[in-house]
Every structure is written in C-alpha cells, then in structure tokens.
Amino acid sequence: MKHTVSALVENHPGVLYRVAGLIARRGYNIASLAASATEEEGLTRISIVVDVNDERELEQIQDQLSKLVEVIHVVNMTQIDHVSREMALVKVNAGEEHRADITNLVAIFRAKIIDVHPDSLVLEVTGDVGKVDAFCEMMRKYGIIEIIRTGEIFISRSPKRLIDN
Amino acid sequence: MLLNGGDAVVEVLKREGVDTIFGYPGGVALPLYDSLYESGIRHILTRHEQGAAHAADGYARASGKVGVCLSTSGPGATNLITGIATANMDSVPMVAITCQVTSNLLGKDSFQEADVYGITTPISKHNFMVKDPRYLPDILSKAFYIAKSGRPGPVVVDIPKDIFLTKIEIDDIPHLPLKGYKPVKEGNIADIDNVIEALAKAKRPLLFIGGGVVISDTSEVMAELLKKTKLPVITSMLGLPAIDHKYENFYGMVGMHGTYTANMAISNCDLLLAMGVRFDDRVTGDIEKFAKQTEIAHFDIDPSEIGKIISVDYSVLADLGWSLPKFTEKAVVGDIGEWQQQLADWHKDHPLKYNKKEATLMPQEVIEQVSGVMADNAIVVTDVGQHQMWAAQYCCTRTPRGFLSSGGLGTMGYGLPAAIGAQIACPDKEVWLFVGDGGIMMNCQELATAAELNLPIKIFVINNHGLGMVRQWQRMFFQGHYSASKHYAGTDFAAIAWAMGVQSLTVKKKCGLKHALEDAKDSSEPFLVDVWVDDDENVLPMVAPGASLNEMSE
Ligand SMILES: Cc1ncc(C[n+]2csc(CCOP(=O)(O)OP(=O)(O)O)c2C)c(N)n1
Numbered sequence: 001m002k003h004t005v006s007a008l009v010e011n012h013p014g015v016l017y018r019v020a021g022l023i024a025r026r027g028y029n030i031a032s033l034a035a036s037a038t039e040e041e042g043l044t045r046i047s048i049v050v051d052v053n054d055e056r057e058l059e060q061i062q063d064q065l066s067k068l069v070e071v072i073h074v075v076n077m078t079q080i081d082h083v084s085r086e087m088a089l090v091k092v093n094a095g096e097e098h099r100a101d102i103t104n105l106v107a108i109f110r111a112k113i114i115d116v117h118p119d120s121l122v123l124e125v126t127g128d129v130g131k132v133d134a135f136c137e138m139m140r141k142y143g144i145i146e147i148i149r150t151g152e153i154f155i156s157r158s159p160k161r162l163i164d165n
Numbered sequence: 166m167l168l169n170g171g172d173a174v175v176e177v178l179k180r181e182g183v184d185t186i187f188g189y190p191g192g193v194a195l196p197l198y199d200s201l202y203e204s205g206i207r208h209i210l211t212r213h214e215q216g217a218a219h220a221a222d223g224y225a226r227a228s229g230k231v232g233v234c235l236s237t238s239g240p241g242a243t244n245l246i247t248g249i250a251t252a253n254m255d256s257v258p259m260v261a262i263t264c265q266v267t268s269n270l271l272g273k274d275s276f277q278e279a280d281v282y283g284i285t286t287p288i289s290k291h292n293f294m295v296k297d298p299r300y301l302p303d304i305l306s307k308a309f310y311i312a313k314s315g316r317p318g319p320v321v322v323d324i325p326k327d328i329f330l331t332k333i334e335i336d337d338i339p340h341l342p343l344k345g346y347k348p349v350k351e352g353n354i355a356d357i358d359n360v361i362e363a364l365a366k367a368k369r370p371l372l373f374i375g376g377g378v379v380i381s382d383t384s385e386v387m388a389e390l391l392k393k394t395k396l397p398v399i400t401s402m403l404g405l406p407a408i409d410h411k412y413e414n415f416y417g418m419v420g421m422h423g424t425y426t427a428n429m430a431i432s433n434c435d436l437l438l439a440m441g442v443r444f445d446d447r448v449t450g451d452i453e454k455f456a457k458q459t460e461i462a463h464f465d466i467d468p469s470e471i472g473k474i475i476s477v478d479y480s481v482l483a484d485l486g487w488s489l490p491k492f493t494e495k496a497v498v499g500d501i502g503e504w505q506q507q508l509a510d511w512h513k514d515h516p517l518k519y520n521k522k523e524a525t526l527m528p529q530e531v532i533e534q535v536s537g538v539m540a541d542n543a544i545v546v547t548d549v550g551q552h553q554m555w556a557a558q559y560c561c562t563r564t565p566r567g568f569l570s571s572g573g574l575g576t577m578g579y580g581l582p583a584a585i586g587a588q589i590a591c592p593d594k595e596v597w598l599f600v601g602d603g604g605i606m607m608n609c610q611e612l613a614t615a616a617e618l619n620l621p622i623k624i625f626v627i628n629n630h631g632l633g634m635v636r637q638w639q640r641m642f643f644q645g646h647y648s649a650s651k652h653y654a655g656t657d658f659a660a661i662a663w664a665m666g667v668q669s670l671t672v673k674k675k676c677g678l679k680h681a682l683e684d685a686k687d688s689s690e691p692f693l694v695d696v697w698v699d700d701d702e703n704v705l706p707m708v709a710p711g712a713s714l715n716e717m718s719e
Contacts, residue, residue, distance in 0.1 A: 010345060014294075018286055025287055042342065056472060063469035069291040069311060072345040 004077040010070040011044040032151030093143035094121040171200030171329040187217035191237025194264040196329035212610035216582040218248020223586030239277030250288040254573025258317035265325040290318025298331040315348025352483025367436035369504040376403030377441015381485040384565035390493040399427035406568035410561040420448040422554040425515035432715040440464040444474040454713035528698040536560040543595040548580030548604035551633035578607030588620040602628040615691040616666030623685040624693040662693040669693040
C-alpha cells in the first residue's frame with residue numbers, strides 16, 4: 001500500500017541521508033522522494049511515497065521521523081485534503097511514421113514536446129501520478145529510451161500552511 | 166572571549182559541568198589534548214577507545230550525568246562505535262567527541278579518515294560535524310542538551326583538526342536553530358485519568374517497569390505507589406534496580422529468563438501498566454501471543470515507542486517524572502485479593518532454583534554469595550552471557566542506579582570498562598563486576614586502567630571455560646554441537662590481572678570462595694577473583710526464542 005508523507009526539515013547537510021536512511025533501515029521501501037526549498041529560508045520539504053503494509057507501519061515511520069532532531073513536522077498526507085503533482089521527462093523513439101501519433105497523444109495529455117531529434121522526442125508531462133503513469137504507458141509502444149520522474153509532491157488545499165493546520 | 170578551538174572545547178566542557186572524560190589520543194587529536202593539558206578536566210586514559218566509550222557509559226548510568234568520551238580520527242573513532250551503539254540502545258546520555266582530519270583533506274581517503282558522521286548516524290541519538298568554527302561552542306553545548314533531555318542518548322560531535330587551531334569567539338556566538346527538537350516533558354492529565362479508571366476496575370492488574378524508571382529517577386515515587394496500592398510488580402532487566410526487591414509483591418524479571426511468576430503474570434493479568442519499557446523481543450517472546458488477554462497502558466517519554474511493538478489501549482506520553490507522581494496520587498486499586506493470592510502461590514510453587522553440587526561451585530551459588538557480602542548501596546555491573554542472567558536473577562541490587570548491564574545491544578566486553586566508569590563516578594560506593602571468561606578477554610586491557618587509577622573494583626570472573634550462553638543454546642537447540650564455544654587455552658586470568666598490576670586469586674573449589682570474598686570486599690585496590698564453576702549449567706527458566714512467555718522450561 002503506497003502512502004504519502006510530507007516532512008518539513010532543517011536544511012542541513014546530511015538531513016536527507018538521515019531521513020532516507022531511517023526509512024530504509026526500518027525495512028520500508030521508498031517509492032519516490034522529492035526534496036526542495038520552501039517558503040522559509042533554512043527549511044526543506046521532503047515528500048516521500050512509501051510502501052507500507054498497514055496504517056500502523058505508517059504511524060511508526062511518522063513517529064520515527066519526528067524523532068529525528070532536524071525534522072520539524074511530519075504529516076501523513078493521505079489524511080489531508082491535498083493536491084499532488086509529478087513531472088516526467090520521457091525520451092521516446094519517434095521516427096517519421098509515429099511522429100503524428102505521438103504529437104496527438106501529447107496534445108491529449110496536455111504534455112509538451114521540449115526537444116526534437118530526427119529519431120526521438122523528449123516529452124514533458126505533468127499531473128498526478130495516475131496521469132503520468134498512463135502517459136508513460138501510452139508511450140511504451142513507440143519505444144521508450146529513457147524516463148526520468150521527479151517524484152510526487154503535495155500541497156494541502158487549506159488556506160493555511162501545513163504546519164499551522 | 167576569543168580562544169583557539171581546542172581551548173574552546175575545554176571551556177564549553179567546563180561550562181557544562183564536565184570534570185572527567187575518557188579517551189585516547191592520536192594524530193589529529195593532539196591540539197585538543199594540548200588544550201586538555203593542565204586544564205583541570207580529568208582525562209582518563211583507557212587502553213582502548215572501546216573502553217573509553219563503555220567507561221563513559223558506566224559513568225553516566227551510575228551518576229545520571231552525561232558521560233564524555235574522546236578519540237582521534239579514523240580507527241580511534243571507529244573503536245568507539247560499539248560503545249556508542251550500546252549507549253544508544255539503553256538510552257544512556259553520552260557525548261562522544263571524535264577528532265577528524267583537517268577540513269581540506271575530508272572526503273579524499275586521507276590518512277586516518279573515516280566517515281564518522283555516516284557511521285554514527287544510525288547508532289546515535291544525534292550527531293554533528295563541525296564545519297564552521299563559529300558554531301563549535303553552540304554545537305557542543307547543544308550536544309549536551311540533546312544527550313540528556315527527553316529520552317537520553319549518545320550524541321557524536323565530529324571536529325576537524327583545523328577547527329582546534331582556529332580562533333573562536335565563545336561568548337557572543339551564533340546559534341543553530343533546533344526547531345525540530347521538542348523533547349516530551351508534560352503529558353495529558355486526561356490520559357492518566359483514563360488509566361486510573363481502568364485500574365480501579367481491573368481484577369488482575371500488573372505493574373511492569375523498565376529502565377525508564379531508573380533514567381527518570383522516579384524510583385522513590387514508584388516506592389510510594391507500591392506502598393499505597395500494593396500492586397504486584399515485575400521488571401525488565403534494566404528495570405530491576407528501580408524497586409526494592411524486598412517489596413512483598415515483587416515477582417522478579419520477565420522474559421526469556423524471567424521468573425515463572427513474572428511470565429505467568431503477564432500472560433494472565435487483565436491490565437498491564439507498562440512504565441518506561443520498550444517491549445524488547447527478549448521480554449515479549451512470541452509477540453502474537455504476548456499479553457493477548459490484557460488491556461495495556463503504556464507510560465513512556467518517546468512517542469515512537471507507543472505502538473511500535475504492540476498496540477496499546479491507553480498511553481501516557483510524558484516524562485515519568487511528570488506522570489508518575491500524578492498517577493500515584495490518584496491511583497486506587499479494586500479488590501485484587503484473589504489475584505495477589507494466585508501470584509503468591511505461583512511464586513511459592515515455582516521459585517528460582519538450581520541444584521548444588523558437592524565439590525563444584527555452581528555459578529548461581531557464587532553470585533548469591535557475592536551478593537550476600539555487598540554493601541547495601543553497592544553498584545553491580547555485569548558483562549553479557551549466562552552470568553548476566555544469573556546476576557539479574559540472584560543478585561538483589563538495592564539502589565536505583567545500582568545495576569549496570571548492556572541490555573539492548575548485549576555487548577560483551579561492556580562490564581570491565583563500565584565498572585571503571587561507575588567507580589570513578591561513585592568513588593565511595595563498592596563496585597562489583599560479574600563477567601564471563603569470554604567477556605573479560607574482550608576488554609581485559611582495561612585492567613591496566615583500573616590498576617593505574619587504583620580503583621577498588623571487585624571483579625568476579627564466572628569461569629565456565631567457554632562461552633556459556635552460546636553453549637547453552639547449542640545444547641538446547643543445536644543437538645549439542647559445540648561449535649566454536651569452548652576455550653581450550655586454559656588462560657590464567659589471575660596471572661593476567663597480576664601482570665597488569667591487579668591483585669588476584671583463583672578459586673577452584675568451594676572452600677576457597679569465602680576467603681576470596683573477604684579479600685575482595687576489603688581490598689582498597691582492584692581485585693580479581695577467577696572462580697571456576699560448573700561448565701554445563703543452563704540458565705533457567707527459559708522461554709525458547711520465538712515461543713510464548715507461558716511456555717517455559719524450568
Ligand atoms: C561483542 C559480542 N560478541 C558476541 C556476542 C554473543 N554472545 C552472547 S553471550 C556469549 C557468550 C559469553 O560467554 P562468557 O563471556 O564466557 O559468559 P557466560 O555466558 O559463560 O557467562 C556470546 C559469544 C555478544 N553478546 N557480544
């Protein structure tokens with residue numbers, strides 16, 4: 001079962017190592033992880049998608065993460081009304097014969113062509129994980145050369161900051 | 166005040182009230198050692214960094230103060246690791262200062278470089294690497310704060326050599342934000358009230374106490390609670406010294422080598438009040454069958470302990486120093502006479518027992534006899550193995566910080582250096598060490614440290630000529646295949662002790678023990694007694710690993 005956890009941490013060297021290491025050490029799988037700067041200088045937000053068996057395991061991850069000295073706030077996003085996005089860059093085989101089909105799909109998914117080569121295209125798609133998965137799946141039959149994804153990021157819909165909720 | 170980095174470290178240590186540290190010098194540590202020279206801080210030179218770490222641990226456990234150990238970079242620092250991990254598992258407040266190669270050599274596989282930050286991350290409460298010298302004073306004092314606040318633990322501070330040589334302002338200093346660290350102190354009164362309500366209704370309540378009671382220094386309140394409620398009590402190994410063993414409803418240690426009554430009590434109670442415990446697998450046995458019929462109330466300071474191993478019905482998340490007095494004040498117990506009777510009957514019918522032999526000393530017998538001559542406020546230290554379990558079973562310790570043992574990590578080699586730390590922390594108390602013939606060799610070099618400092622530690626090697634606990638498992642679970650568990654060398658421990666300047670005796674027969682006890686007791690310097698005991702005795706009762714607590718072999 002995939003669950004999403006959002007952690008606000010102090011932006012110290014090594015903090016990502018601590019967070020990722022802790023989850024791995026306790027035997028859980030990280031499906032994706034994205035870390036970046038926030039609205040406040042010195043703070044980093046880490047969005048983590050973990051694979052757990054039940055709610056209790058998820059609570060353990062939350063509790064263990066909260067225990068880390070540099071972790072300020074941990075939220076189980078599953079319990080919060082939120083929106084999420086992921087971006088993927090997909091390099092796909094695109095010879096003459098398929099170019100039109102691909103361009104069509106790009107339009108349907110509101111993706112973008114961001115680089116063109118005689119034999120291939122680089123496509124950018126943004127959306128929730130389901131949409132990104134679906135797009136990558138559609139591209140598969142043309143021959144995917146490479147995919148890179150950012151990992152899912154989340155933000156709550158409430159007018160407040162997550163930490164002030 | 167502007168000081169060079171090494172002097173700044175010394176000054177911060179003094180401001181933190183540190184008067185003793187345990188360590189071992191080396192290349193990049195020399196500037197710091199120069200600052201320590203004639204600084205007024207007592208530096209104990211152990212004979213191995215592992216000894217320094219365990220000694221700092223023993224010092225901390227015996228005194229409640231933060232223990233400090235120090236090493237050079239690379240191999241010095243990696244030698245501390247076992248000691249840091251040991252302290253981490255048992256929530257011992259410690260600051261480990263490791264010196265690191267010069268900043269511009271970092272990450273280049275330089276001479277004596279090891280990634281101490283990386284290595285210690287999973288085995289410490291927190292760790293720092295000082296990169297900007299301006300932050301050194303703040304980082305060091307935060308290390309002390311983190312080590313002793315909340316659930317205590319070891320904090321590592323890794324300091325590159327060049328920092329010791331940089332001029333640092335130590336009064337008007339920048340501070341690291343510590344926004345994420347909010348140690349729990351006070352809890353929720355309503356949570357306590359819920360447990361009070363459950364207790365009043367319970368027919369078969371049971372108090373299960375652990376090391377948290379020792380760490381929070383709440384033994385006295387605990388005694389009040391017992392006096393008031395007469396609740397039956399069992400403990401984990403580290404909880405053993407938290408209560409007076411003469412208390413009439415005390416039923417001993419629970420778990421793999423727990424008493425029959427303690428294990429049956431947990432399997433039959435209807436309300437388990439678990440205080441400062443973490444439900445280690447050596448305590449719970451088969452977790453699927455552990456305390457199935459009972460409601461559980463868990464009092465702990467660490468949110469991540471609640472529900473980690475077992476789901477509980479009530480939780481009181483707070484420092485026991487806050488919650489226990491409030492609980493004690495309100496606690497009322499219903500009619501539990503029948504339950505008390507049941508426990509007393511089990512206790513009478515299933516006491517701890519062993520068979521004595523004509524000529525050979527039984528290990529339990531030795532421990533009982535040693536226990537008999539100890540002062541009331543003596544500190545008992547153990548190593549790890551069978552003798553540790555027998556000490557837990559047969560040596561009634563009498564003061565809250567009077568039983569020091571590596572519980573969580575089960576570190577052989579812990580005992581001797583920890584006893585040194587304890588004796589330094591408590592020069593006026595008797596310190597008695599039980600150690601196996603395996604474990605003594607793991608840090609026997611520290612006999613020299615004890616001799617040099619003239620510490621009157623009384624060392625009893627419970628010598629069964631092999632790795633007793635390993636042999637017990639091989640006997641019970643591996644068809645008696647004694648693979649790599651016998652010592653054939655006939656090592657003369659008394660001679661080793663003598664060579665290092667420690668007085669010693671070997672006791673091979675029953676008749677010699679009394680005399681040795683007197684000599685050890687009266688000695689004003691370290692004294693080692695190598696006692697030959699029966700080689701093949703098992704620690705009983707025993708719950709086989711993975712079995713349920715009520716399935717004991719007695
Ligand atoms: C550092 C370390 N290595 C190995 C073990 C595994 N171990 C646990 S008990 C034991 C045997 C201990 O033998 P001894 O010190 O003679 O004590 P006894 O059990 O005979 O009392 C061993 C090897 C351990 N706990 N710690």
